[in-house]
Amino acid sequence: MFESRIAQLAVVALLFLGRTAFAQDYVLSPIGVAKIDITPTEPIRLSGYGFRREPHEGVIHPIWAKALAIGSDDIGPAVLLMVDGTCIPESVTNEVARRLAERTKVVPDKFALSYTHTHTAPMVRGGLDTLFGEAVPADHQAAIDRYTATLIDKLEHVSLAALEDRQPCHLSWAVGNVDFAANRRTPGGPVDHSLPVMFVHNANGELRAIVANYACHCTTLDNNLISGDWAGYAQIHIERAHPGAISMITIGCGADSNPDPRRTLELAEQHGRSLAAEVERVRQVEQKPIPGIVTAKRERIQLAFDTLPTREEWEARARQ
Numbered sequence: 001m002f003e004s005r006i007a008q009l010a011v012v013a014l015l016f017l018g019r020t021a022f023a024q025d026y027v028l029s030p031i032g033v034a035k036i037d038i039t040p041t042e043p044i045r046l047s048g049y050g051f052r053r054e055p056h057e058g059v060i061h062p063i064w065a066k067a068l069a070i071g072s073d074d075i076g077p078a079v080l081l082m083v084d085g086t087c088i089p090e091s092v093t094n095e096v097a098r099r100l101a102e103r104t105k106v107v108p109d110k111f112a113l114s115y116t117h118t119h120t121a122p123m124v125r126g127g128l129d130t131l132f133g134e135a136v137p138a139d140h141q142a143a144i145d146r147y148t149a150t151l152i153d154k155l156e157h158v159s160l161a162a163l164e165d166r167q168p169c170h171l172s173w174a175v176g177n178v179d180f181a182a183n184r185r186t187p188g189g190p191v192d193h194s195l196p197v198m199f200v201h202n203a204n205g206e207l208r209a210i211v212a213n214y215a216c217h218c219t220t221l222d223n224n225l226i227s228g229d230w231a232g233y234a235q236i237h238i239e240r241a242h243p244g245a246i247s248m249i250t251i252g253c254g255a256d257s258n259p260d261p262r263r264t265l266e267l268a269e270q271h272g273r274s275l276a277a278e279v280e281r282v283r284q285v286e287q288k289p290i291p292g293i294v295t296a297k298r299e300r301i302q303l304a305f306d307t308l309p310t311r312e313e314w315e316a317r318a319r320q
Helices: 090-103 138-164 229-241 265-285 311-319
Strands: 008-017 029-037 064-070 078-083 111-115 167-177 181-183 194-202 207-214 246-251 257-259 293-302
Touching (some): 029 138, 029 207, 029 246, 064 138, 078 138, 078 246, 078 293, 090 111, 090 138, 111 246, 167 265, 194 265, 207 229, 229 246, 229 265, 257 265
Parallel strands (some): 078 111, 207 246
Antiparallel strands (some): 008 293, 029 064, 064 078, 167 194, 181 257, 194 207
16 A cells, blocks of 8 residues: 555664573563553544545454553663554654653654554544545544544553553564465565564563564455454454463564455454464464563665656546
8 A cells, every 4th residue: 555655664673682692591671561442432434445435333343552661761661552553644653752752761762653554443643644535524534633632642641551560571582474465466476474473471481462573464354344354353362362461463564465365354363363373383382582682773764766657647547
């Protein structure tokens, strides 16, 4: 959806720097987790598809914002936010980062917001505003504006809750493989089936959080019902398997990838379940410690456009 239209790309890298690349001991750091329900409480338009122009008709399962805070105030903690949403605009990210900088030791370079890109989540003001190809009615826009304001408040709240929750924990990681992503542009084209996973355990060895990353659109579904699509189902199954732990799904470079097959609720759950099963497999047999502290860097990369069509070429396309 976005890959040919974005001129700027914000990249946030959390770099796990160990004392030695081969150290096998776990290092305890202050780590906190929190989650908050961001399901809308009133009818609202969903994002992701321009043909849906009426408010949503129901909820398949709740959608969430989840936060992971790593590090002490002495070194400045890093906060990773995961949001079940289609598009969270930079204006929202910047406002949450500004609030956290005012109230905590979190600086913008150590704040990252990732959204699952589910196409069955509410519109947010400033995100894909031209999606519908026509003006949004005033009452629909008012609902979008109210949801956006509430969402910002909740993202601030869940970030603060994760910071407050910090306790001695250690990090580990593993890489699995899930094969339901398929190139949507070129049959058989490039796709990334790797599944990097990070685990958070407390000092007693209890699992507190799982963060998994997969490069694929959340476009199994195109109905007018709120859900997290396959990423939502993956979180549900992971958390059912580990009561008390929080599951976070982030989306890698998968703009050219769709779930395959898709279009049914059963397939959305199947994809989520397969990812959850792979997370469980690598948890049991593949974990490696992440020794050391977390540092972070934010860099804005300028991406040049390819050769743009002429006016005449655009007019010819329009006539088609």
